[in-house]
Amino acid sequence: MNSPLRHAPAPDLLARFAAIVGDRYAVTDPAALAPHLIEGRGLYNGTTSMLLRPGSVAEVAAILKLANETRTPVVPQGGNTGLVGGQIPFDGELIVSLTRLDKIREVDATSNTMTCESGVVLAKAQDAATAVDRLFPLSLGAEGSCTIGGNLSTNAGGTAALAYGITRELMLGVEVVLADGRILNLLRKLKKDNTGYDLRHIFIGAEGTLGIITAAVLKLFPRPRAVETAFVAVPSPAAAVTLLNLAQARVGGTVTSFELIIREVMEFGIKHGPNVRDPLASPHPWYVLMEVASQQADGPRDSLEQLLADGAEAGLVIDATLAASLDQAKAFWHLRHTLTETQKPEGGSIKHDVSVPVAAIPDFLAEATAAVIKLIPGSRPVPFGHVGDGNMHFNVSQPIGADKDAFIARWSEVNDVVDAIVTKYNGSFSAEHGIGKLKRDKLAKAKDPVALELMRVLKRQLDPNGILNPGKVL
Ligand code: FAD
Ligand code: 2HG
């Protein structure tokens, strides 16, 4: 998918950008650029004239000021783990990589806040919270490389949103460089601040199209005294949803994660994942990976065991194992987090990151599976995901032995079939990964027209010259 550079700034202009960050941080070497131009699944392969690595907010501001004055488009990039192509320059735009803005400016354990620059890797933010006996609960498979700025800009969900909320809900304040280089400082630690329009949220989930986030105040929580992790075989998605409600009503703690996994994708994990083992002795059609946290040191183990025993009696649980150690709990999560990677050796995968009301999950899964198999006989739906949030990754692997490119060419056709069922249940075709390039056309067709017009008004107002991540979202 390489295309000629539509945006190719003249050498003297590139030199002006390079002067802002210093030559060392103005990257043009093709080998050094390469990892910034492809996204994880190899769906997109971009082109750029230069990657800039600013080391301060002032440098970000200077870059955007110059970009705006010279109509030079830029693409913000964090850890490059996004799944909708938002972080890839498609027409030679400059990349502004935020990874050098990696300071944790402050951890305030009393106020339960942490102020992080946008290039801080999520795992580092989690560790900083742990160091003061607090929890920063955002957690996702890419946490070792995704950044706080990317998390905010995609409004990431992850595996603990059930209890703690999505990224938007974990943010108290934000600092943003606007398209013209002005710095918007909304870095407050306040829960209550009713001083006019709440502008912070415009930038969360905006995927770099309205400004570049340079720092944020994040919420911290008490670190749980006890965490229990269970790997549970269930007969059906309906049983999983009933079990979720039972768990939320009965266990002595908070259900922090509740992930549903179909057997077929577990098999991909076991077959292709490094050091992945089946947690249970024999195969079952569906699994739930569930975590419960408590502030009580003696923990929720007894009540969780009771829940699983009652669940078995009621036909909701076929088999289950509770992690006996931290290492075993980590092994369960390792299996869950490898599922994105371990679909790859199975060939093409057509993805759907969808949400429906939790009660509609069983019907949605049954109908989408039947519809996809009817459309492409032999295709392999392998749904998994955050069932507690009503958010499933309804991914479809190609038929065994089929031609990968021919299968991937049917991406939109398969999406349309699945999305029609999502619409029937009043769901969303993009629950947590965003719009980026991948779902832009879909957004234009599916979003409420008044909402779309307001989005365009905002975009024109905040970025009149269209320099911020053009061709993404809108
Ligand atoms: P990038 O990929 O670099 O960028 C993502 C978008 O944000 C782009 O549009 C980019 O232009 C913009 N952007 C980046 N930084 C800034 C900034 N500072 N200011 C303005 N715009 C910016 N996502 C979930 O929601 N839940 C999951 O459970 C989940 N699991 C994942 C598991 C794996 C294995 C992988 C590979 C991805 C997963 N993702 C998940 C998707 C991805 O990790 C998230 O979208 C993440 O938040 C992206 O962060 P990043 O730093 O890599 O951003
Ligand atoms: C997850 O929940 C991520 O693991 C990625 O959101 C899902 O690979 C996917 O489709």
Ligand code: ZN
């Ligand atoms: Zn997910």
